[in-house]
Amino acid sequence: MYNNQRNLMSEKVSSRKQQVRAEDVARHAGVSRVSVSRTFTPGASVSDATRAKVLKSAEILGYRVNRLASSLNRSESGIVALVAAEIDTPHRAAMIAELSERLQAAGKVTMLINTSGYEERVKDALLQAISFRTEAAIILSGAPDPSLADTCFSNGMKLVLINREEDFPGSLQIGPDNRAAGKTALKALLRAGCKRIALANSANATWSIVERQKGFLAAAEDAGVDVLCEVDGFTSYQAGLELGTALLDREDRPDGIFCTTDLIACGVIDAARQRFGLRTPDDLSVIGFDNIQQAEWEGYDLTTFAQPTDQIIDKCLEWCTTEQPSSETVKLPAKFVWRNSVQKARVPMK
């Protein structure tokens, strides 16, 4: 017969939360406990009769397979950790929305770990992920110590770094081709006939954002044009306001600005409009990066680069679901999105 006694040794039964177990369903349906398990395991062998009985009893009792126990047994948690800071930033939020959506569609469960604040928290985040035997950790901001990464690997966890390209063996490093985008931005400003070109960047920029700046400056050097560099503040709209104000306040006011981020670009445009009465693209050409939702708002209509989000996620999922993925670095082209913040080409193409 079934052993119905729970908590044999513990007197205070009430302290434990009573859950509906497979055994309860089994007893209710008059079948064995394994039959219940098999009913909920795809591909397992159960007769239609017992399956029906089990499903009915499960429905009545409100039974759900305990995935903690199941994960423990099969050593596959189905959980993927998303590690990110400043989640409420437009581009980041979009990325997380898309990622969680796609992970879900792939049958995975997303664990969100917010690392705003100290950089140190990436470490804690990964430790937490390891504790929960996460199948993979997708890091959207920051990067872990190599030693910590090894701990991840030794626990069978996969590591994806988005927007990082440092040397990181064993992981997938993926992101847009920031340098190329910077280059394209410069060409576009030149073709628009801009004479005094500037760059607006945050002083606390991420690696990938600095890359954009480098690409832009390198292209400028190649073309033999001087670039006015204004670098200050955080990667935010407010910083854009300040940067824009500083730039437009100069005697030699620039007529074309590459902003390393859409948020900064929005700030620059607003500075131009609200504080100097200048309009894009007539008085000033502005290019951003990220293609956040606000970029297509009518007040900005910002020419920018679209992050290759879909492709990044495609690759992410594919890489995470292969058995023994090998270290890989993927750089995807960022699509140039023409809107109306850049003067129409005055200089014909060569």
Add this chain to the structure above:
Amino acid sequence: MYNNQRNLMSEKVSSRKQQVRAEDVARHAGVSRVSVSRTFTPGASVSDATRAKVLKSAEILGYRVNRLASSLNRSESGIVALVAAEIDTPHRAAMIAELSERLQAAGKVTMLINTSGYEERVKDALLQAISFRTEAAIILSGAPDPSLADTCFSNGMKLVLINREEDFPGSLQIGPDNRAAGKTALKALLRAGCKRIALANSANATWSIVERQKGFLAAAEDAGVDVLCEVDGFTSYQAGLELGTALLDREDRPDGIFCTTDLIACGVIDAARQRFGLRTPDDLSVIGFDNIQQAEWEGYDLTTFAQPTDQIIDKCLEWCTTEQPSSETVKLPAKFVWRNSVQKARVPMK
């Protein structure tokens, strides 16, 4: 002696992921397995000597307590589910950022479940949460069937509904006082001297958004003023553009518009500026709701209502961490944030 043999019955050892267990650490440190467990259990009794040995060995071997197993045993997962749709929407993103942050600080782990798309997905989300024995589910959008909620309760899960106030026993229902806010909005427009007052709302609005509309209209009725209602589209910036265009295109163009959402308000302001050459607050007064980041962008400078996010989250956490919380409905005042999208008071206060 220790039993080092794993997978006694399974030949293909390699198929299972090899993990570092407490037993491995115990063997390495020359102590018993329970000592390892005790080392990582706060308040357990271990001598400093063994604790030190255990910690050292754990460090070397890269051991982390398996929280799946631990949760299973103690029937406390430490996981809280966040159920939300349209995560990349400014207000939603901010809410999630703050919630995940605070949950983390409280030692909880957040599981993000994206329910964009069908409404049906709230059900799937909760079923998933139950499977993982989530301690609580915080629902930011949508609401579950009562029967499903019962299943949640019977599995010891707590339920929080944010921005819902339907009759839902056993759960915490919390959100801003939308009606009162609508009322305040009307008063503010009247005091600004607006003569032709309008309301712009989405046709697919949530319950709480509809409440704002109701509060506004009720107050208008009380004051004996007519309100022009434009209701169409989704709750988005684009809808705001359309709504604004439709309103401002009328013969009897309104001079004061309450938008049930900041996103809509931004759209309305842009419609006014970009399509009609009208400026706030001189030609048009606009009030929004949510106090999203864009509301304080210089291009909008939007007078709006701040969601009582902090208080909501405070209450959430407090409620979720009490043993047997009783059903509760909490309505918190939304703070009116004065910026510069509403004409300065022309009508003196009575």
Add this chain to the structure above:
DNA sequence: CTGATTATTGTACACGTTTGCATCTCCATA
């Protein structure tokens, strides 16, 4: 030095699953 108290360690069981193997039933084929 003895008995009592306390701090530490060990033993064994439970948490709720999945799965290899063995058993059993049933039906078709030779």
Add this chain to the structure above:
DNA sequence: TATGGAGATGCAAACGTGTACAATAATCAG
């Protein structure tokens, strides 16, 4: 009818932990 084979079911062993209880070692009061 005997022989296989397929399909369903049961048994028992894991997965990696926490904890009540017992046993042992250490400390202390008298």
